[in-house]
Amino acid sequence: MKHYLDRFEALLGLTPIKPITLDVQGEPRTIHLKLEGYNLTGSIKARTAYGLVRGLVRDGRIRPGVRLLESTSGNLGVALASMARFLDIGFTAVLDPMSTAEVRSRLTDLGATIVMVDEVDEAGGYLLSRLAKVQEMLRADDGYVWVDQYNSPENPDIHRRMTGPEILDQLPAAPDALFAAVSTGGTFAGISQCFRERALATRMVAVDVNGSVAYGGQPGRRYLSGIGASRPSSFLKAGLIDHYAYVDVGEAAHYCRTVLKETGIHLGASSGAVVAACVRYLGEHPDVQDALCICADGGEKYESTVYSDSWMTSIGALPRQA
Ligand SMILES: Cc1ncc(COP(=O)(O)O)c(C=O)c1O
Structure with missing residues (x-):
């Protein structure tokens, strides 16, 4: 069994980080995307x-x-x-x-x-x-x-030991701000623990959807898979979070479509939400230069949701034109 686990580990990770340029309040800004859609099995x-x-x-x-x-x-x-x-x-x-x-x-x-x-x-x-x-x-x-992904300490721990160090090895310097979507909170908490242990100044921004109670908030109807939760995360602790951003379906879809149109990169729905939160944060924090978005998966699985006008209309959330 151990041999197979080691073999699986060897196939994991080393996903690319791609810089893209997006408009932030009329200015072109570079945003780095870590593309976990290229990971084994297609996601983080x-x-x-x-x-x-x-x-x-x-x-x-x-x-x-x-x-x-x-x-x-x-x-x-x-x-x-x-x-x-x-x-x-x-x-x-x-x-x-x-x-x-x-x-x-x-x-x-x-x-x-x-x-x-x-x-x-x-x-x-x-x-x-x-x-x-x-x-x-x-x-x-x-x-x-x-398996219990909501409570097992192995969930954040693998991101603390693997995902966080991988990001830091790939970049010339730690980013000024890092954005990651939250569902169990494991990905965000683990990466944040890694950055905190190394005393990095990176601002850690957790990205959630309206209606999620992963980190407090009012429960409400949610439409996106992969992001948000109906109960509080056991991993999200205040000391790991510098800013907590809420995004709606329309914003997530808008940035999925904008990134596809302008760069050809096909992002999943939670990644659209993460990019939306990043653009908003950059607009509000002119001192932040280097931003990294963890993009948990690719867009193939979302053709019938955030990339579909009829689905958007059916949930009453018409996307802005990309
Ligand atoms: C597409 C997508 N984005 C983000 C996440 C959030 O990950 P976590 O559960 O580690 O908070 C998930 C988790 O299922 C996911 O599938």
């Missing part, structure tokens, strides 16, 4: 899945015949399904209607079992319904091992 969650599963193997929780179980909005599911294949164990993903058809068919192709929940929870999302389903399945069958 390949790193998270690796960290989580490695912890379970280390703790002796992966025995022959067990099945991994996780509540996931998509990307972590795809990454876990790939790892489960690699390690020759089963994987069941608990999904909700916000996951795209593309993700569902990818999971099925990878041999995962899908369990759907369709009840909106009291916080306006599906996370609480998904977690209730996980608990029900764990009670009914002791062959399941819950």
Whole structure:
């Protein structure tokens, strides 16, 4: 098992950082994008899945015949399904209607079992319904091992040990500000811990969507997968955050489309939100020069959402022209 884990780790990461130019209050500004769509399994969650599963193997929780179980909005599911294949164990993903058809068919192709929940929870999302389903399945069958991305310390830790140092190795100097989307908060918290441990002055900006309660706030209906949460993150601590930005669907879609049109780079929805928050922050903080956006995945899976006018109209959020 260890050999396979080492092999998986060797294939992870080293995703490119690309500079792009965007208009910020009438001025062209350079923004660096770390493109995690180029990661193994197509998203930053390949790193998270690796960290989580490695912890379970280390703790002796992966025995022959067990099945991994996780509540996931998509990307972590795809990454876990790939790892489960690699390690020759089963994987069941608990999904909700916000996951795209593309993700569902990818999971099925990878041999995962899908369990759907369709009840909106009291916080306006599906996370609480998904977690209730996980608990029900764990009670009914002791062959399941819950990966638990929302609480496992391995989630932020892999970003502290891998993603953060990788960013710093790739850039000539630490950026003035770093922007990352928040769902479990693991990616942001881990990178921020790495930067704080090295006493870097980088301003750490967490990016969330309206309606998320990942870090306080009022619960509301959310439409984007991958960003936001129906319950508070266990990883986001005040000392790790310099600024917390909220973005709406229209802004996220606008920047997905603008970046595609102006640079040919196809970003996922949460990355559009991150770029939107970055442009706003640069406009409000003229002293910030070097900005880095963590772009968690690419745009292929979002053709039927943020890149679709009819979807935008259906949720009452017409995008501005890119
Ligand atoms: C597309 C996308 N962006 C951002 C995130 C946020 O990552 P985290 O759960 O580490 O906060 C996720 C997590 O699922 C994601 O899939």
